[in-house]
Amino acid sequence: MAGQLLNPNLLLAVPLAPLAGAAIAGLLGTQFLGNLVGRKTSHTATILGVLIAFILSVQTLLAVMDGATFNGTIYNWMTIGTLKMEVGFQIDSLSAMMMCVVTFVSLMVHIYTIGYMKDDEGYNRFFAYISLFTFSMLMLVMANNFLQLFFGWEAVGLVSYLLIGFWYQRPTAIVANMKAFLVNRVGDFGFILGIGLLLAFAGTMNYQEVFAKKDELALLTMPGTDWALLTVACICLFIGAMGKSAQFPLHVWLPDSMEGPTPISALIHAATMVTAGIFMVSRMSPLFELSDTALSFILVIGSITALFMGFLGIIQNDIKRVVAYSTLSQLGYMTVALGSSAYSVAVFHLMTHAFFKALLFLGAGSVIIGMHHDQDIRNMGGLRKYMPITWITSLIGSLALIGTPLFSGFYSKDSIIEAVEATHIWGAGFAQFAVLAGVFVTAFYSFRMYFLVFHGKERFGQAHAHGHDDHHAPKAAHGAHGDAHDDHHEEEEDDHGHHGLEPGQKPHESPFVVWFPLVMLAIPSLIIGYLTIGPMLHGDFFKGVIFVGENHPAMEELSHEFHGAMAMAIHGLSTAPFWLALSGVVAAYYCYMVNPRVPAWFFAKFHAIHTLLDNKYYMDKFNEVVFAGGARLLGNGLWNFGDKKLIDGLLVNGSAKVVAWLSSLSRVLQTGYIYHYAFVMILGVLGFLIYFLPFWPAK
Secondary structure (H helix, E strand, O other): OOOOEOOHHHHHHHHHHHHHHHHHHHHHOOHHHOOOOOHHHHHHHHHHHHHHHHHHHHHHHHHHHOOOEEEEEEEEEEEEOOEEEEEEEEEOHHHHHHHHHHHHHHHHHHHHHHHHOOOOOOHHHHHHHHHHHHHHHHHHHHEOEHHHHHHHHHHHHHHHHHHHOOOOOOHHHHHHHHHHHHHHHHHHHHHHHHHHHHHHHHOOOEHHHHHHOHHHHHOOEOOOOOOEHHHHHHHHHHHHHHHHOOOOOOOOHHHHHHHOOHHHHHHHHHHOHHHHHHHHHHHOHHHHOOOHHHHHHHHHHHHHHHHHHHHHHHOOOEHHHHHHHHHHHHHHHHHHHHHOOOHHHHHHHHHHHHHHHHHHHHHHHHHHHHOOOOOEHHHOOOHHHOOHHHHHHHHHHHHHHOOOOOOHHHHHHHHHHHHHHOOOOOOHHHHHHHHHHHHHHHHHHHHHHHHHHHOOOOOOOOOOOOOOOOOOOOOOOOOOOOOOOOOOOOOOOOOOOOOOOOOOOOOOOOOHHHHHHHHHHHHHHHHHHHHHHHHHHHOOOOOOOOOOOOOOOHHHHHHHHOOOHHHHHHHHOOOHHHHHHHHHHHHHHHHHHHOOHHHHHHHHHOHHHHHHHHOHHHHHHHHHHHHHHHHHHHHHHHHHHHHHHHHHHHHHHHHHHHHHHHHHHHHHHOOOOHHHHHHHHHHHHHHHHHHHHHHOOOO
């Protein structure tokens, strides 16, 4: 088996199967071609497509673990001189693992959507979008060249725009998807500059050919400066990752993207789109290893994101937004691992996080179904006895998220913290503080949400004390409400447009199609870290795929201290991260279950800090005033001077005025009277005589 090539046709079937499903649901299942197929055909076609992709991905991963590989061109698009533009796949342990994660989480989200979106008019359209999203992401992770990487990169951006603004009747959804689109354009500008630099100096877009020239590239500087070329190229590529993977300061789009239906929150924010940047940097490890400056930049950006985005999770009351800020913080952790040259740890955390974060998002969606669309955690409480499956799976997800020993999140998160401690590049000190402080913060906001939702006294079915931040569509567009109910539970709203349970109503466990994916995601959240940490971090799983320079010792030190998954868990009980996480849980329990006066006291005492957090560090205000305001000023200036005065005033109207002036002159002369013309002719003859008079011979 060793050295065997994978079958390119089977590999091609992996992204094409979801694409075919998307085409069936999106073309035949919508008004585009006249609703030729119904809901059942749409969801069957898309789920079947993703299931095929998942089965083939698992087979591919097993073959890769046996030593099979593939790196070749599938389709040559065009050749310009020596530059080949092609569709090609590079299948190794990194891409095969990503394919499995993407297809598995996507499959669970597809199944969940049957229950969640069942009352929605856009049901078929939604299935088409999420299948198209899966296709785009698979093209991105399977690529063997920058052109295809960029295609997948832009395609996931486009589909996420369509998904975030899925309920396009709502102004908030339109603002959110435009914001996501624009912020990603900023990152993508850096990304395409990085690709362009590498293309200009390496002369190729193929990964392996660029990597082969990395030592020559390392000696070059940017023309006209003394900046190292690779440093600039790597930072530009990472700016692309900052947009996609929502790193500070390009993180502002991700919390707002909660405007989309919950299944896409799980798909975009868990396994797929936001981790594209982490995957890309890991794939480019041979280049990033040659620039300590780029690694320091990555380390500091990741640390800021990991810590400061966690703080924002503490004050959120919308159940989906708490999970969204937790995603931001965890992406910061992955980025810190990248900056520490622990690429395999970043990818390992990407994988474990995909399962438990998808679980938490879908669990939040299940709670929203049970609560009849109320997303405010202050109106919940005591749901444990009404929704036992949602409760236990959410608890597993929360324990994995905070890094409880033996859960999958523990292995990846602790490895990141250890890797940072072994790093000595600039910014490592701040990163160590950020990742440790982040452990306490994560535990606090995760269990604040958990206790408020599942424990304590029941606060639902009462007069609505809290203003609802319920991101749901107006009642007129029934079906733009996203959440499923049992058939006898129709949408309830009071006169004020509030969603939620009426007095006397009780929540109920979600239907099978909703809780089945929760159980399926809870299993890897429990065991995947324990099973895979050995081969992925300390074995040969990423050998020859991820490169770490000799001057970056973090991974060596990790491997030196690793004595098996069980030993790591037992040792973990005596380390600082475990006690920080435990104290976070205890603090949350005390503040929200035992003595709710404590948060109220903090709120009164530190009102300024609360205001700062409530306004998300004023990042949105800053962007609005500086960038949007600057653009408006520039736009107004260009419009007033450039458009109105220069183009309209001078060029368009000015030329018309000149013509009018000339024609007004000629109009005076052209009267139409014969005696005027005769008079002019006589004047003309006289003029001739006078002009030529000096040449007449003298008498």
